[in-house]
Amino acid sequence: MTPQTLDALPTALDYAALSKDELTERIRRRKAELDAVILGHNYQRVEIQEVSDYLGDSLGLSQEAAATDAAVIVFCGVHFMAETAKVLSPDKTVLMPDLRAGCPMADFVTGDALRRLKARHPDAAVVAYVNSTAEVKALSDICCTSSNAVRIVESIPRDQPILFVPDRNLADYVAEKTGRTNIIAWDGYCYVHDDLVLDELDRVQAAHPEARVVVHPEARRELLERADFVTSTSGMVDLAEDHDALIIGTERGLVDRLRQRFPEKTLLPLSGAAICGNMKMNTLAKLAWCLDHGAHEVTLDEGIRSGAERSLRRMLDLSGGWRAPTAEEAELEAAGVRPRGCGCA
Ligand code: 13P
Ligand code: SF4
Numbered sequence: 001m002t003p004q005t006l007d008a009l010p011t012a013l014d015y016a017a018l019s020k021d022e023l024t025e026r027i028r029r030r031k032a033e034l035d036a037v038i039l040g041h042n043y044q045r046v047e048i049q050e051v052s053d054y055l056g057d058s059l060g061l062s063q064e065a066a067a068t069d070a071a072v073i074v075f076c077g078v079h080f081m082a083e084t085a086k087v088l089s090p091d092k093t094v095l096m097p098d099l100r101a102g103c104p105m106a107d108f109v110t111g112d113a114l115r116r117l118k119a120r121h122p123d124a125a126v127v128a129y130v131n132s133t134a135e136v137k138a139l140s141d142i143c144c145t146s147s148n149a150v151r152i153v154e155s156i157p158r159d160q161p162i163l164f165v166p167d168r169n170l171a172d173y174v175a176e177k178t179g180r181t182n183i184i185a186w187d188g189y190c191y192v193h194d195d196l197v198l199d200e201l202d203r204v205q206a207a208h209p210e211a212r213v214v215v216h217p218e219a220r221r222e223l224l225e226r227a228d229f230v231t232s233t234s235g236m237v238d239l240a241e242d243h244d245a246l247i248i249g250t251e252r253g254l255v256d257r258l259r260q261r262f263p264e265k266t267l268l269p270l271s272g273a274a275i276c277g278n279m280k281m282n283t284l285a286k287l288a289w290c291l292d293h294g295a296h297e298v299t300l301d302e303g304i305r306s307g308a309e310r311s312l313r314r315m316l317d318l319s320g321g322w323r324a325p326t327a328e329e330a331e332l333e334a335a336g337v338r339p340r341g342c343g344c345a
Helices: 010-014 020-034 046-051 058-067 080-089 111-120 134-136 149-154 168-179 198-206 222-224 233-242 252-261 286-295 303-316 325-335
Strands: 035-039 054-055 072-076 093-095 124-128 142-144 162-165 184-185 213-216 245-249 268-271
Touching: 010 286, 020 035, 020 054, 020 286, 035 046, 035 058, 035 111, 035 268, 046 252, 046 286, 054 058, 054 168, 058 072, 058 080, 058 233, 080 198, 080 222, 080 303, 111 134, 111 162, 124 149, 142 149, 142 303, 149 168, 149 303, 162 168, 162 286, 168 222, 198 222, 198 245, 198 303, 213 233, 222 303, 233 245, 245 252, 252 268
Parallel strands: 035 054, 035 072, 072 093, 124 142, 124 162, 162 184, 213 245, 245 268
Antiparallel strands: none
16 A cells, blocks of 8 residues: 555545545544544445444434534534534534535525514424524524424424424424324425335335335325334434344435345335435545545534524433433444444444
8 A cells, every 4th residue: 555644635636536545544543633523424425434433313413413522523414414513512613525515405495484484473383304504493493303303393382383394294294193283384305205206115015025114204105104114314224223124215325334234134225216416425535635624614603503502402302312322332332333323334
């Protein structure tokens, strides 16, 4: 292998010319120098998952961001997730490998549009799915994620109307689970999950009738009605640990990674085309560039940050906040297995 140099290179393209081993070594060393922690979402590319200190769903990542002792948080996910880390850890430097990695669902609702809706429904509580901008969170009463949305909505008095933004599918799922008829849903959606269709499920199920079906709650109702389980991405990782055959209705990167981890199991993507291009904008080369250059930094207006923190903390308080790892989890973690994340690296 060529000798290692830790001098920063000018552009991400220069890093792309380095080998995976060189990039990984550079990332590990720079991370230690900066006292940085790498938080990675379950949809990240495999090589990013391998260098992440923590992998998880939106809830787990926000709990980790709120609790970390590290000086720098490098967020490998999409923009609202890095923003959430900055909201919860304002004194830390939060970096993203590519600032353009946004979530199109979060962009469905702007602060101004939500203000107008609130003016039309002054008595309603506003629940913001965490896939939203910090400004929208600041205008909301409480946040939720895919793993706690039902519990969060149940915490709101039954006779109070709810404005649920921005995911219409998650709103529909929550309305169905809680039996509430007073949820007004924003007409937003995730292009990856909304595109999952019954035809694809029929085909995979016909070939693998023994497999149980798990679907993310961002998918449409007709898919959820056919699912044995509806859960978040980390919930899916847990299910894969417990089942030998699963059809998994979410971004297929998660499925590919689970198949590597459990080669003996039958783990099938509900759709081969379900790829979140935004999540995949982060590459190992951009991550190495980001650490070497201390960029791109995520910053927030303090008024918006503190408003968003109020809504996020309310959610975390109802979700058990952050908890210390159990003795068994700490042991697994020390052995290089991440029990609260994907556990794959
Ligand atoms: P999770 O919180 O379940 O990981 O979902 C985040 C997301 O963006 C799914 O599309
Ligand atoms: Fe946003 Fe959908 Fe990508 Fe999740 S999968 S980050 S909701 S676009």
